Amino acid sequence: QATSPVDCGDQCFAAGAASCEGYEFVNGTCVFRTGCDGRYHNDDNETRRVGYCARRDEPPIISIQGMATEVNLGEVWNMGRVRCRDLEDALPPQVVMEAGVDTSVAAVHVVVFSCTDLRGQRAEATTDVIVFELCDTSGLLQGGGDGNPADGVPCAEGNGRMTLGQVCTPRCADAYFPLTTPLICVRDTVEPWTVKWSAMHRCMPEPCAAPLVVNSKTNEQTGQLQACSNSTYDPVEKTYKIADQGFCAPQCDDSEGSQYIPDSTRPLYCNLKTLTPATFACMLRPRPTNLIPEDKSTTWMRLTWNPGNPNGCVFLRWHFQYREGREGATWSSVYIDSGANGEGSREALADYRIEGLAEGQWYEYRVQEQCEDERFNSDFAESARVRTFTVRPPQVLFKTPEEDVYLDPKQLLIAWSVACRSVEQSDNGPMLYVRRSGEHCPGQLWSFPAHMLASQVVNSEAGGMQFFGGRAMVAIPPAKFLRKGCFFEIDFQANFLVTIMEPAKYSPAVQWSFTYIDKRPDLVFFAQDETSLEHVDFEIRWEFKARFTCTVEPEDLRECIEIRDKLQASTRSRRCTGTAVDLFQNFTDSDDKRPPAVAFRVGGLYP
Numbered sequence: 001q002a003t004s005p006v007d008c009g010d011q012c013f014a015a016g017a018a019s020c021e022g023y024e025f026v027n028g029t030c031v032f033r034t035g036c037d038g039r040y041h042n043d044d045n046e047t048r049r050v051g052y053c054a055r056r057d058e059p060p061i062i063s064i065q066g067m068a069t070e071v072n073l074g075e076v077w078n079m080g081r082v083r084c085r086d087l088e089d090a091l092p093p094q095v096v097m098e099a100g101v102d103t104s105v106a107a108v109h110v111v112v113f114s115c116t117d118l119r120g121q122r123a124e125a126t127t128d129v130i131v132f133e134l135c136d137t138s139g140l141l142q143g144g145g146d147g148n149p150a151d152g153v154p155c156a157e158g159n160g161r162m163t164l165g166q167v168c169t170p171r172c173a174d175a176y177f178p179l180t181t182p183l184i185c186v187r188d189t190v191e192p193w194t195v196k197w198s199a200m201h202r203c204m205p206e207p208c209a210a211p212l213v214v215n216s217k218t219n220e221q222t223g224q225l226q227a228c229s230n231s232t233y234d235p236v237e238k239t240y241k242i243a244d245q246g247f248c249a250p251q252c253d254d255s256e257g258s259q260y261i262p263d264s265t266r267p268l269y270c271n272l273k274t275l276t277p278a279t280f281a282c283m284l285r286p287r288p289t290n291l292i293p294e295d296k297s298t299t300w301m302r303l304t305w306n307p308g309n310p311n312g313c314v315f316l317r318w319h320f321q322y323r324e325g326r327e328g329a330t331w332s333s334v335y336i337d338s339g340a341n342g343e344g345s346r347e348a349l350a351d352y353r354i355e356g357l358a359e360g361q362w363y364e365y366r367v368q369e370q371c372e373d374e375r376f377n378s379d380f381a382e383s384a385r386v387r388t389f390t391v392r393p394p395q396v397l398f399k400t401p402e403e404d405v406y407l408d409p410k411q412l413l414i415a416w417s418v419a420c421r422s423v424e425q426s427d428n429g430p431m432l433y434v435r436r437s438g439e440h441c442p443g444q445l446w447s448f449p450a451h452m453l454a455s456q457v458v459n460s461e462a463g464g465m466q467f468f469g470g471r472a473m474v475a476i477p478p479a480k481f482l483r484k485g486c487f488f489e490i491d492f493q494a495n496f497l498v499t500i501m502e503p504a505k506y507s508p509a510v511q512w513s514f515t516y517i518d519k520r521p522d523l524v525f526f527a528q529d530e531t532s533l534e535h536v537d538f539e540i541r542w543e544f545k546a547r548f549t550c551t552v553e554p555e556d557l558r559e560c561i562e563i564r565d566k567l568q569a570s571t572r573s574r575r576c577t578g579t580a581v582d583l584f585q586n587f588t589d590s591d592d593k594r595p596p597a598v599a600f601r602v603g604g605l606y607p
Helices: 005-015 137-141
Strands: 022-026 029-033 061-065 070-072 081-085 096-099 107-116 122-132 176-178 183-187 195-197 203-205 232-234 239-242 260-262 268-271 274-276 282-284 289-296 301-306 315-324 332-337 350-354 362-371 396-400 403-405 412-416 420-422 432-437 444-448 464-468 472-476 486-492 497-499 510-516 522-527 536-541 561-563 573-575 598-602
Touching: 005 022, 005 029, 061 107, 061 122, 289 362, 301 362, 315 350, 332 350, 350 362, 396 510
Parallel strands: 070 122, 403 510
Antiparallel strands: 022 029, 061 081, 096 107, 107 122, 176 203, 183 195, 232 239, 260 282, 268 274, 289 301, 301 350, 315 332, 315 362, 396 412, 412 472, 420 497, 432 444, 432 486, 464 472, 486 510, 522 536, 536 598
């Protein structure tokens, strides 16, 4: 009710500008225009014929900030900040915690807060707080194990109980390592508050580091030496490892041309970070060298070689092989045991003589050193192709005298190309026939019996024969058989001489002839000027065709060989390595002119 518009205005102002926007005084009644919001409302939404808008009283509101919803057993729980607000009450209502958290009990605790405003309206808030169990380190060592630490403390952080999220750094005994690291206290799925270790504490034996062996095999992928075939590469340490209780199978450089092998077949055993034996060595196999023919003949050959460095080889024997040097030929083997015939030994220079070879055949040879441990057997050391000697049939190099001779030859000489001996057969008959004939010469046949031994000499009225080194043979006819003015035919029978070298080759038949002329030039004059040491004067008379040669003789004649020469005017001359100088022309008989004598000087001589 109002008595005037002034009363309406007072009431509108009293309600507040937000609740009363205007008013009218109509027929003694105040009409207000309102725009209520928030806590206010009017029944007609637009206008209401009341003095002011009625207020709405809401229940209080509880807010929680910073409260810990998880806590470990025995820890202090952080409740954070809990507030209760009421927009109508002048003072905020008091907060009451109806149910709290007991951190001594592992469980899910329901925390309840409430507050009540002046009108008695109650507000309530609840939250769950989990109190977690603790992870006990003593349980990590349950079940024991050889690798557990001797002091019984499984973690580097010490013994005891750990909260959720804490880390245990596992400890192990010497030569062991933790299989899983680190160990973390994590939630369990049994109950919301239960916990467990992320893994069991387990100590494993440490692997062994593979040995570093010079000349061992190189792994193509890592580029590192991998001395053990069954080792595993550790990219962190960049080394190869062998698992505990595992074995290292030694391996050496097996690249092309390599001769390295382990010094033992025994594998290396890994136990608690220790290899037994600790290492091995890659050693070269003892390959023989310098296989050469030291001596040979037509049917045998003696070869020598140098043994290689023995390294780990305990010598057993030599394996010697040979074959003909032709395509498709197969190897023949000879095993030379240690000490056999004094040959099968490991001396600084080894040798072996192989028999039964073919004459003039090419052969290939090779030798291998065999050891008690066959892994150390060397490769075959091969020689070049070697050819056995060929025995050539005896051929006549020269025979003398031949054609016309002017001096008494006294003996017959025949020289052979190879060393021979006489055939020792009693029924072969004579080996040599010499027939003498001529107009003024009584014919006669002289034969020499066979089966003469080398170097045997027979000198008698029946004549004889002598060998010189198996290559020269001198026949000495009986005294007065070689008469002047006679013609002689020599017939050397075939197959009476045989080569000293095997296989035997026999001499051919040889025939030749000569005439013994009973005339010779006479030395009429010989003079030497004592004052001159470089010339000598001669005068020679002859009645037949002749040729003269003067030879300068060195002072040292030890290298000269005395022979007879049909063309030499002197009784004996020496054929030496010096230069023969023809000092004059050949003088021959002539029907119209025959010089009675020739005088000449030989100059350019040595003192």
